[in-house]
Amino acid sequence: MKKKIKVALAGNPNSGKTTIFNNLTGSRQHVGNWPGVTVEKKEGTFAYEGLNIKVVDLPGIYSLASHSLDEKIARDFLLEEKPDVVVAIIDSSNLERNLYLAVQLLELGVNLVLDLNMIDIIENKGMRIDIEELSRVMDVPVIKTAANKGKGIDNLKSAVKDISVREEKNTFEIDYGNDLENEIRNLSRFLGEKKILSRYSLRWLVLKLLEQDENILAKIKGLPEEKEVEEKVFESIAKLEKHFGYDVETAIVERRYAFLRGLVKECCHKIMGIREREEITDRIDQIVTNKFLGIPIFLGLMWFTFQLVFTFGAPLADLIDSFFGWLGGIVSLGMNVLAAPAWISSLLVDGIIGGVGSVLIFLPNILLLFLMISILEGSGYMARAAFIMDRVMHAMGLHGKSFIPMMLGFGCNIPGIMAARTLESEKDRILTILVNPLMSCSARLPIYTLFAGAFFAEHQGLVVFSLYFMGIVLAIVVARIFKSIFFKKEVAPLIMELPPYRLPQVKSVLIHMWEKGSLFLKKAGTIIFVGVMFVWLLASLPPGVEYAAKESLIGKLGSLLAPLFSLAGFGTWQAAVSLLFGIVAKEIVVGTLGTLYGVEEVGLKSVIMQHFTPLSAYAFMAMSLIYVPCIAAIATIKKETNWKWTVLAVGYSLILGWVVAVLIYQIGILFI
Amino acid sequence: MVNSLTPSLEDYLETILMISLQEKVVRVKDVVKLLNVKAASVIGAIKILSEKRLVNHEKYGYIELTSKGERAAKKIYEKHQILFKLFHKVLGVNIQTAMKDACQIEHYISEETTKKITELVEYIETLSDKKKDLWLSDFGNFIRESALKKKNTQNNKDGRNKVSSILTLNNLKIGQKAKIIKIDPGSKIKKQLLSMGVLPGVEVTVRKVAPLGDPIDIVLKGYHLSLRKEEAVGIEVEVLE
Numbered sequence: 001m002k003k004k005i006k007v008a009l010a011g012n013p014n015s016g017k018t019t020i021f022n023n024l025t026g027s028r029q030h031v032g033n034w035p036g037v038t039v040e041k042k043e044g045t046f047a048y049e050g051l052n053i054k055v056v057d058l059p060g061i062y063s064l065a066s067h068s069l070d071e072k073i074a075r076d077f078l079l080e081e082k083p084d085v086v087v088a089i090i091d092s093s094n095l096e097r098n099l100y101l102a103v104q105l106l107e108l109g110v111n112l113v114l115d116l117n118m119i120d121i122i123e124n125k126g127m128r129i130d131i132e133e134l135s136r137v138m139d140v141p142v143i144k145t146a147a148n149k150g151k152g153i154d155n156l157k158s159a160v161k162d163i164s165v166r167e168e169k170n171t172f173e174i175d176y177g178n179d180l181e182n183e184i185r186n187l188s189r190f191l192g193e194k195k196i197l198s199r200y201s202l203r204w205l206v207l208k209l210l211e212q213d214e215n216i217l218a219k220i221k222g223l224p225e226e227k228e229v230e231e232k233v234f235e236s237i238a239k240l241e242k243h244f245g246y247d248v249e250t251a252i253v254e255r256r257y258a259f260l261r262g263l264v265k266e267c268c269h270k271i272m273g274i275r276e277r278e279e280i281t282d283r284i285d286q287i288v289t290n291k292f293l294g295i296p297i298f299l300g301l302m303w304f305t306f307q308l309v310f311t312f313g314a315p316l317a318d319l320i321d322s323f324f325g326w327l328g329g330i331v332s333l334g335m336n337v338l339a340a341p342a343w344i345s346s347l348l349v350d351g352i353i354g355g356v357g358s359v360l361i362f363l364p365n366i367l368l369l370f371l372m373i374s375i376l377e378g379s380g381y382m383a384r385a386a387f388i389m390d391r392v393m394h395a396m397g398l399h400g401k402s403f404i405p406m407m408l409g410f411g412c413n414i415p416g417i418m419a420a421r422t423l424e425s426e427k428d429r430i431l432t433i434l435v436n437p438l439m440s441c442s443a444r445l446p447i448y449t450l451f452a453g454a455f456f457a458e459h460q461g462l463v464v465f466s467l468y469f470m471g472i473v474l475a476i477v478v479a480r481i482f483k484s485i486f487f488k489k490e491v492a493p494l495i496m497e498l499p500p501y502r503l504p505q506v507k508s509v510l511i512h513m514w515e516k517g518s519l520f521l522k523k524a525g526t527i528i529f530v531g532v533m534f535v536w537l538l539a540s541l542p543p544g545v546e547y548a549a550k551e552s553l554i555g556k557l558g559s560l561l562a563p564l565f566s567l568a569g570f571g572t573w574q575a576a577v578s579l580l581f582g583i584v585a586k587e588i589v590v591g592t593l594g595t596l597y598g599v600e601e602v603g604l605k606s607v608i609m610q611h612f613t614p615l616s617a618y619a620f621m622a623m624s625l626i627y628v629p630c631i632a633a634i635a636t637i638k639k640e641t642n643w644k645w646t647v648l649a650v651g652y653s654l655i656l657g658w659v660v661a662v663l664i665y666q667i668g669i670l671f672i
Numbered sequence: 673m674v675n676s677l678t679p680s681l682e683d684y685l686e687t688i689l690m691i692s693l694q695e696k697v698v699r700v701k702d703v704v705k706l707l708n709v710k711a712a713s714v715i716g717a718i719k720i721l722s723e724k725r726l727v728n729h730e731k732y733g734y735i736e737l738t739s740k741g742e743r744a745a746k747k748i749y750e751k752h753q754i755l756f757k758l759f760h761k762v763l764g765v766n767i768q769t770a771m772k773d774a775c776q777i778e779h780y781i782s783e784e785t786t787k788k789i790t791e792l793v794e795y796i797e798t799l800s801d802k803k804k805d806l807w808l809s810d811f812g813n814f815i816r817e818s819a820l821k822k823k824n825t826q827n828n829k830d831g832r833n834k835v836s837s838i839l840t841l842n843n844l845k846i847g848q849k850a851k852i853i854k855i856d857p858g859s860k861i862k863k864q865l866l867s868m869g870v871l872p873g874v875e876v877t878v879r880k881v882a883p884l885g886d887p888i889d890i891v892l893k894g895y896h897l898s899l900r901k902e903e904a905v906g907i908e909v910e911v912l913e
Contacts, residue, residue, distance in 0.1 A: 063867030094894050097869050238767050246872070247857055253866040254873070281896075285880070294883035387898045391884035394900070400887065493861045493903045494887055495868065498896035 002052040005164045006081070010074060010105060011089030012098050013060030014380070014499035016117040018042075019147040019508055020089055021057045024157070031515055048157045051164070056083065062097070064104045065213065072215070078110055079200065084164050086110040087156070092119045092129065092144075093500070095264045096257070102138070103256055106172050109201035112140045113159050120146040130267045137263055139172040148505050173203070176255045179243055183210065183236040190232055194225055209233045210240075211249045281500040285384070294388050301381070305372045307461065316364035317449075324357030325602045343540065351536035351595070360521075367517045369411050369442055374512040378504030382407070383496060390494055396476045397483030400494045402432040406475070409439030410468070413633045416441070417640055427487040433640055434482055434649050435475040437629035440468045443587040447624045450590050454605040455614040463618070467625055474626065474660070478652065534581075536595060554596070568623065568661035569616030569669075579623065585630045615672060619665040627657030677724075679779035682748050683707065684717045685726060686778075688735055689745035697734040751778040754790050762796055764858055837911045841904035842888070844878045849912045851875050856906035869893040870907065 011017040021029070025044025042057040058077060059070035078086065088102040105112055116129060135142040141159045145152030176184065187206045191197070197205055197219060208216040210233065220229050240248045288297055328349045335345035376382050385407070386393075390400025402420070409416030413436050420432040440448075448464045456463040538554035545552045550559065550573065558573030561580065565571045578592040590604070597607040612620065628650050629637065638646040677685070687706055691698045703714045718735060721727045726741030737745060752774050759770035844850055852874050855862050869892060870876075879896065880889040887900040 062864075065863050065867050067863045097893050097895060100867065100869070241766065242768060246854070249863070250855070250866060250872065254871050257869060257871055257874075282879075289880055289882065289889070291881075291883050383898075387882050387887060387889065388884070390898075390900065391882060391886045394886070400898075493864070494898065494900045495861060495864050495903065496898050497868070498889060498898055 002047065002050055004052045004054065005084040005160075006054045006056065007085045007087060007160055008056045008058050008077065008083040009087050009089060010058045010078075010101065011060060011117075012062055012091065012101060013497065015060070015089045015091040015098060016147050017057060017060060017089045019505055020087075020115065020117060020145065020153075020156070021055060022508055022511055023147050023150060023153045024055055046157070048161055051161055053157075053160065061101065063101060064108060065211075067214075075108075075215075078105070078108055084111060085113060085160050087113045087115050087160065089115045089117050092116045093121045095129070095268070096260050099260050099263070100256060103174065103260065106138065106140070106170055107174075107201070107204045107207060109170075109204060111163055111166060112138075112170070113156070113163055114138065114140050114142045115156055116142060116144045117147055119144040120149060120151070127268065127270050130269075134263070134267045137172070137266075139170050148503075174256055174259045176252065179240060180210075180248075180251065180255065183240060187232060187236060191229070194228075196220075196223065196225055196229060207252060210237060211252055212237070281380075284501050285498075288381070289384055289388060298385060298388050301376070303465070305369070305376075308368055308372060313364040313368050320357075320360055320363070321602065324353060324360070328353045328357070346540070347536060351533055363517065363521065367513055370513045370517060371509065373408065373411055374509045375504045376407075378502070378509060378512075380499045380501045383498050386494075386496060387498060394494075396479045397487070398431055398479060399428045401496065402428060405432050405436060406439050406472075409436045409441060411442050413437050413439065413441045413629060414636050417633065417636045420640065430641055430645055431479050431482060431487070433637055434645065434652075435479045437633055437649065437653060438471045438475040438478065438626065440471045440625050441586070441633075443585060443630065444624055446587050446590040448621055450593075450604060451608070451612070451617045451621050454609050455612070455617045467621055470622065470660075471625055474656065478656070539595060564658070565623075565661075567665065568619045568658070569665040570612060570620045570623075572611055574611065575620060579627065582624060583628050583631060585632065586624065589624060615665060615668045618668070619661040622664055623657045623661035625657070626653055626660055628654050677744075679776075681717055681720060682744075682779050683775070684714070684721060685737075685741060685745040686748045686752065688727065688737055689742065689749055692737065698736070699734060703735070748778055751781060751786050754786065754793060755781070757793050758789055762793060839909055839911060841876070841878075841890070841907040841909050842901040844909065844911070846878050846881060849875060849877045850909035851912055852907060852909050854908040856908075859906040861903060861906070865907070868897060870897070875912065876909065 009017055009021055021042060021044065025046050028046065029042060029044030031040060031042050044055050044057075046053050046055070056077070058074040061068075061071045061074050064071060064075045064078075077083075086105055088105055090098040090102065102112065102114055114134065116131065119129075122129070129144075131142040131144065141163055143152060143156050143159050145156055147153065175181065184203065184206050187209065188202050191205060192202055197216075205216065209220075209229070220226055223229070237248050240251065244251050287293055290297075331353060332345060332349050335348065376385070386400035386403050389403045393400050393402050396402075405416045405420040407416075416436045416439060417433050420429045420436065444467075445464075448467060449460075452460045452463045538557075539552050541553050549555055554577050555573055557580065558575075558577035561576035562571045562573045565576055565579075574593065574596045577596060578589045581592045582589040593608065594604050597604065597611075599607050608617070628634075634646060634650060637649050684703065684707070687703055688698050691702050691706065695702065700711060700714050700718070703709075704711050707714070718727060718729050721741065722729050725738055726744060728736045728738060755774035755777055756770050759765040759773055760767055765773070838853065839850070841850070841852075852870065852872050854872060855865055855870065859865075874892055876890045876892040878888055879891050882888070882898075887898045888904060889896055889898045891897075
């Protein structure tokens with residue numbers, strides 16, 4: 001039996017944490033959620049010299065002050081789960097601010113390894129960091145890595161192994177100066193004697209009390225000594241504030257940074273300044289966030305993303321298309337040869353192959369979309385997009401950071417809704433979540449590509465772009481309305497680092513792409529499959545009915561709903577039924593249409609051209625865009641908010657979708 | 673009559689009440705300690721108070737408030753509490769000053785004004801946390817901005833060459849370098865700013881303004897940080913160049 005240890009990776013956003021994680025664990029990783037919340041939790045394992053090492057990737061944070069959900073998650077994990085080793089991943093080109101987190105980790109009392117990542121960036125500039133000195137002062141092992149080049153990973157592994165058996169306590173302490181140290185000593189003595197919250201490191205506890213950390217104060221509440229502790233702390237704070245002339249929290253942070261400035265000066269013969277670090281970044285930013293060019297470049301990039309997805313995705317999609325056509329033909333032929341009952345042949349060809357095939361065909365588009373998204377994220381452009389768009393998002397009543405969930409929403413609303421967690425204010429989060437389904441997700445692509453391909457073959461890109469654009473405009477309107485109804489005056493701050501531009505790592509991009517792609521596949525494999533099979537069943541019942549005929553269960557259901565949609569120009573029972581099943585997952589709409597018209601992907605185009613006009617097709621696409629988020633999205637909204645908001649999200653989109661579709665058709669008919 | 677009490681006698685009454693709330697009995701030496709006065713003065717004051725039937729005091733024994741005395745003391749104590757809340761929690765006056773001023777004003781303020789202040793403080797306390805912060809930071813911004821305006825007009829009067837070098841961060845022009853002086857202590861984003869190194873004494877340079885005019889991009893401690901102008905309002909800086 002191998003010995004098991006648990007390692008946590010902590011670091012600032014953009015410190016290369018994910019790259020380190022990928023390098024350590026390779027493909028042995030698992031993406032899930034932190035318990036009780038929907039912030040992504042990445043775990044993985046690797047074996048090293050007889051050790052079985054489990055790695056947990058903590059959210060990217062700047063401090064352990066726990067003012068945001070990410071910080072709270074990281075801190076709770078460190079405090080409650082007590083990992084054997086914590087690796088602090090440091091961006092070597094910005095030591096001071098990155099080490100700030102490391103200092104807090106040490107104060108928390110974790111078993112730390114310092115990893116100076118991206119060391120190549122500074123060494124290429126001829127700079128050096130005296131890691132022996134750093135290691136001596138902070139009393140921790142210091143490792144150099146260049147994770148994007150795979151360098152130093154073995155050293156890191158061996159340092160983790162060595163430190164995991166470290167017995168002696170870390171001796172590092174920041175000297176906060178006489179006044180603070182006096183109060184720290186007083187309070188430590190008091191808390192120590194009373195054994196209050198003794199599971200935490202005493203010095204850390206005292207510092208947090210002096211900083212008036214809300215979480216720790218909440219833990220003090222309810223203790224028998226509550227009043228006494230509060231009084232003592234208050235006394236100390238009053239004394240210190242009188243002395244400093246400003247608040248103790250600022251004073252503590254100031255001392256930490258002052259210490260770090262000294263330490264960095266001592267360890268680097270030359271400190272990497274903004275000029276060296278951001279030389280290229282600044283030059284790029286002069287163009288990319290330029291007053292006049294910034295917005296055109298941004299819009300251009302968005303346009304390019306969609307062109308890439310369509311133009312590059314099409315041939316691959318065609319390939320998968322013909323494969324499923326071929327497979328259906330073979331199976332159908334085989335069934336004939338075997339003289340199998342018609343319903344089995346129908347189940348296989350119409351149900352399984354037709355259904356799953358209609359979804360798999362769009363995998364190339366989805367992978368390409370996520371490729372682009374992870375390049376935008378990995379390169380650092382996403383933060384610029386938020387910077388450029390904040391004014392607009394802010395005017396919508398949202399936050400520059402809401403742009404990112406919205407952008408992700410184009411891939412899939414589920415990660416989009418989940419990414420809304422990066423927003424600190426609950427109001428911003430709820431608004432972002434509510435309008436996120438209006439961001440046309442990739443599952444709606446099948447519908448657009450089918451209809452736009454059939455009716456607007458010449459201007460496919462333009463028509464699809466117009467739908468995306470419509471979603472954005474509606475999101476603005478809806479967000480504004482909801483904001484004025486539900487949250488009149490609240491705004492969350494935008495305090496966001498603009499990281500240096502970096503070349504996205506091929507490996508990271510691929511892993512990211514694969515993760516999201518396989519998530520889609522899993523959905524395709526389960527929900528969609530079940531959905532399509534359910535349709536097939538409804539279409540085959542009652543027994544003896546001709547497959548998907550008007551007399552089947554599904555036909556009756558559709559006929560019941562059809563009159564509602566005749567105002568929008570698609571009052572056929574087939575359209576109604578497909579929309580109904582689109583609630584299960586939007587990608588099913590196409591599969592359902594295929595099943596209902598009894599054709600596969602290949603024949604579907606010509607069939608729908610008989611049943612729709614270009615105008616009603618456009619209205620149908622608009623309806624598909626807007627009405628009710630899919631079941632998975634509804635479930636995610638519920639998980640992130642509560643039933644009240646979930647019901648609102650479903651209700652408003654259903655009504656809005658119908659109204660818009662009817663308006664498009666009725667107004668359009670006047671001109672045609 | 674209570675009305676004829678001097679401020680210092682009112683202080684004694686209040687102090688006796690405060691001690692009696694925490695301890696079982698009130699002794700002369702407790703009052704001496706808390707008010708930091710001579711024992712003789714305390715005994716003198718107690719004598720007058722017992723003549724007025726506000727306290728009972730046997731020689732060398734405990735001091736007790738009569739029901740009349742307790743009513744009077746409570747009235748003063750409540751005034752003190754509400755004034756302290758107004759000064760410290762609402763207006764952001766520091767604890768010592770708030771305490772001191774409350775101790776002074778409690779003796780002179782009318783019932784009517786006290787009632788109005790109580791209502792105002794209660795109103796602010798009923799606001800949700802976020803609204804409260806907003807209210808307080810709005811208030812803070814207003815004060816700073818009007819102070820700045822005053823200062824600038826003052827400077828203009830004094831002569832054009834003297835330009836105020838203390839600004840809020842949002843007023844800096846692109847390329848201007850400045851030193852952070854203060855972060856609005858009432859600001860909800862203070863913690864976040866502090867942990868990212870936005871601290872008093874740190875130098876910042878405004879690099880860019882977003883194409884649409886907001887947010888701004890500042891450089892500090894070797895990295896780029898973007899924040900909205902409305903957030904930069906809470907950061908006071910001194911222009912360096």
